[in-house]
Amino acid sequence: MTRILETRRLTPVTKYFRLDAPLIARSAMPGQFVMLRVREGGERIPITIADYDRKAGTISLVIQQVGATTTLISALEAGDDILDVAGPLGSPIEVAAGAHVCGVGGGFGSAVLLGLMRELKAKGHRTTAIIGARNKDLLILADELKPNCDHLAICTDDGSSGFKGFVSQQLERFIEGEGPGRPDCVVAIGPMAMMRAVAETTRGPKVKTLVSMDPLMVDGTGMCGGCRVMVGGKAQFACVEGPAFDGHEVDFDVAMRRNKAYVKEEKQSLERVNC
Ligand code: FES
Numbered sequence: 001m002t003r004i005l006e007t008r009r010l011t012p013v014t015k016y017f018r019l020d021a022p023l024i025a026r027s028a029m030p031g032q033f034v035m036l037r038v039r040e041g042g043e044r045i046p047i048t049i050a051d052y053d054r055k056a057g058t059i060s061l062v063i064q065q066v067g068a069t070t071t072l073i074s075a076l077e078a079g080d081d082i083l084d085v086a087g088p089l090g091s092p093i094e095v096a097a098g099a100h101v102c103g104v105g106g107g108f109g110s111a112v113l114l115g116l117m118r119e120l121k122a123k124g125h126r127t128t129a130i131i132g133a134r135n136k137d138l139l140i141l142a143d144e145l146k147p148n149c150d151h152l153a154i155c156t157d158d159g160s161s162g163f164k165g166f167v168s169q170q171l172e173r174f175i176e177g178e179g180p181g182r183p184d185c186v187v188a189i190g191p192m193a194m195m196r197a198v199a200e201t202t203r204g205p206k207v208k209t210l211v212s213m214d215p216l217m218v219d220g221t222g223m224c225g226g227c228r229v230m231v232g233g234k235a236q237f238a239c240v241e242g243p244a245f246d247g248h249e250v251d252f253d254v255a256m257r258r259n260k261a262y263v264k265e266e267k268q269s270l271e272r273v274n275c
Contacts, residue, residue, distance in 0.1 A: 031112075062111035091244070106191050114145060129153070135158045
C-alpha cells in the first residue's frame with residue numbers, strides 16, 4: 001500500500017498526486033515510470049514520474065482521467081492508499097553534457113518536464129520548456145516549471161495564453177533562431193500526434209529528438225511484449241529500452257494503431273466503473 005499525501009485538481013480531468021514512496025524516490029530519474037494497481041484483480045497501468053523529492057521520500061504523479069483505472073485513481077484523496085505502486089521502471093532520459101535542452105510538453109505531458117528540467121538545470125544544462133494545451137484553463141504547472149527553465153514558452157490552440165498555435169510551431173521558431181534559439185536536443189512528452197509533429201519539425205534541421213512513448217503495458221518489466229514499439233525497423237520494449245526513443249526513428253503509425261487495439265474493451269470497462 002502506498003499512502004497519498006497530497007492531491008490537487010489541475011484541470012477537470014487532470015489531478016496531481018504526491019505519494020509517500022521513499023524507496024522509489026531514492027532511485028527515480030527523469031523519464032522513468034511506475035506501475036499502479038488500485039484494486040485486486042484490476043489492471044496495472046504505467047504512469048511517468050512527474051517529479052520526486054529524495055529527502056522527503058515522495059514522488060509526484062499527474063494523472064489524466066481517461067479510462068476505468070484512471071477514473072478510480074482520480075477519486076482518491078490525501079490519506080487514501082493505492083494498492084500497488086512499483087518502480088522506478090524504464091530507462092532514464094539521457095542527454096549530452098552541457099547541451100541546450102528544450103522540453104516540449106503537451107497536455108498532461110507537461111508535468112513530466114518538472115523533474116526533467118530540474119535535474120538538467122542542476123547539471124548545468126541550458127533549459128527551455130515549451131508547454132501547450134487547447135486553452136489556458138487546460139495548461140498545467142507553468143508556475144512550478146518556471147524556476148527550472150531559462151526560458152518558458154506557453155502555447156494555446158486558441159491563443160487564450162501565450163503563443164497561439166501548436167508547441168511544434170513554437171519549437172520551429174526557436175530552431176530558426178527566435179527566443180532562446182536552436183536547442184541541441186529536444187525531449188517531447190505528450191499525446192502521440194504532438195510528439196510526431198515535434199519529431200517532424202526537428203527532422204529537417206537535424207535536432208536530436210527524444211519522444212517518451214506511452215504504449216499499453218502489462219508487467220512493465222520486459223516479460224509480456226505488450227509494450228513493443230518499432231524503432232528504426234526493430235521492435236523495442238518501451239518498459240525496459242524506453243520509454244524515451246529517438247523520435248526520428250519511431251514508427252508512429254504502428255504505435256498509434258497498437259494503442260487503439262483495445263478501445264472497445266476500455267470503453268466497456270469505463271462504463272462498468274461509472275455504473
Ligand atoms: Fe510487458 Fe513491456 S510491458 S514487456
